[in-house]
Amino acid sequence: MAFMALMASVAGVAHAAFPDHPIRMIVPFAPGGGADITARVVADTLAKKLGQPVIVENKAGAGGMIGAAAVARAEPDGYTLLYTTPGQQMTLPYLMKAMPYDPADLRPVSQVSLAPSVLVVNKKLGVKTVQELIDLARKKPGELNFVSAGIGASSHLNGELLQILAGIRLEHIPYKGTGDAVKDLVGGNGDIAIDTVGIYTSFIKDGRLVPLGVTTPQELPLLPGVPPLSRTLPGYDASPVNYITVPKATPDAIVQQLAAALQATIAEPDVKQRMLEQGILAIANTPDQMADLLRKEQTRWREVIEKAHIPKQ
Template identity: 55%
Template sequence: MKTLKQTLLAFTLAAVGAGAALAQDAGGYPNQPIRMVVPFAPGGGADLTARMVAEPLAKELGQSIIIENKPGGGATVGARIVADAKPDGYTVLYTTPGPQLTNPYLMKSLPYDPNKDLKPVSRIAIVPSVLVVNKTVGVKSVKELIEKAKKEPHSIRFASAGIGASSHLSGELFKVMTGAQIDHVPYRGTGPAMQDLVGGRVEMAIDSLTVYMPFIESGDLIPLGVATIKPLDALPGVPPIADDLPGFDSSPVNYLSVPGGTPDAIVQKLNTALNKVLSQPELKERMLKAGLLPEGNTAAEMQALVVSEQAKWKKVIEVSGAKID
């Protein structure tokens, strides 16, 4: 039977060990370069934003951040690399909705568990989208568009950059929430979709504001609503789609994730550093000029957002029948 002295000694050693483990979890972190995996090719929007954020984040953490582009498989190649990495905070994923929010429902299987193998750290930015119609459609509001689509089934076609693209899923969300019979026309990329929309061969699209802004300014396309909950300074006078369709929110989010087993203390350290740099005026200005809304949150808030977004897109994808081989 242990004496009181032995029991107290054991308790003290356990407490010291736990404290040492916690210190090891985050106290010395980071003490080596961090690898930031971007699951897309160099030069794209996510890659450019990741590089924009990585520079000030590296300064804040006191360690270099090395960008590694790992495109392929609808972003699953890069996501798997991070999911399989050692959960020590030295491999992170700069991600968009695909790997964790939409691919689980678009693809038959994934090479990782989107909920167990990836752990959200923080939101980084919202990529604001806008609902635009060709000027010949003859509607001036989301309400009028919905009325026209219901009165004249299949008269409205929406363009997308391809099956599973945010422009596709946003259009499908609009269909589900309105109950209108509008038709999807997928293209191989944003360029061809934009060309046919401006040319009047399709009637509407919901896609990135930066893509369509030049045509809004020229008067070729009419912006009916933004896909964010709040109005955008870049489009004064254009209300959120949610004003006529309560709850509509489909602007893609960019965020940071780490391997699933990463200690909470390291996640918190990354979250704190990331939110600090997102508040820097210089970075905010650069991101706004690039058409992004810099907006961080807590790790718990990001996890809650992942859960709610998964539920939303699961329903939309199931109703639409969309699949990626």
């Protein structure tokens, strides 16, 4: 009995000591992208809250699955985090025939951001409202196109949701990344895109692209006067959620400690401002709230993928 009590005491001390060495935050995409930039904003302040360095490590490839698999297989000790985007648990499970990990092996800790998107069109279309775009698309079924960062990307599924709710048919042009999609859209080879606000802000300001609506239920201070898409298309609500996950077996005490540190991180005015400069809203929640949000998003996007008849890759 004395031995068991001693072991319980030692285990309690071990948990209380967390963290006692650097933590890795895996970003499943290449350096320099939106997820990478935001992850580094979070990591800088999270390190101060935890009292240990939080080292951002990029493991890009396979739409984020390589990095996600690495975290799913990591020791469940709180020292390996995944900066998770919608693909790893919300959409790719319904788009891939096989995955290198079980999405359920990643445990939600806290949301860190919401990335509002905006529907933009090339000015050559001559439309200024969502309804005008819908009317034009109905007159020319299949003739207008929308560009995306690739099959399964948020910009792809946003476009599919637009078609479903508006009852229109567009041609989808997937690219291998956001940069090429933006280049063709601005250059006139693309007609429509629905992607995160930060990507298109400068092109909206200089008049090369026309914003028709935002994907949030309310207007955004970032784009004053641009209405929510839901005013024309009730039910349209599509903003990528970014959050932190850990291996499934990570102890509850560590998950709660990480969640508290992330909540304190996201509450910092400097963090909120740095994210806002990228067109991103800093938002935190509890592990239970994030798990509930994850389930709702999985259901919603599975339905969109099925209705759009997107073949599994």
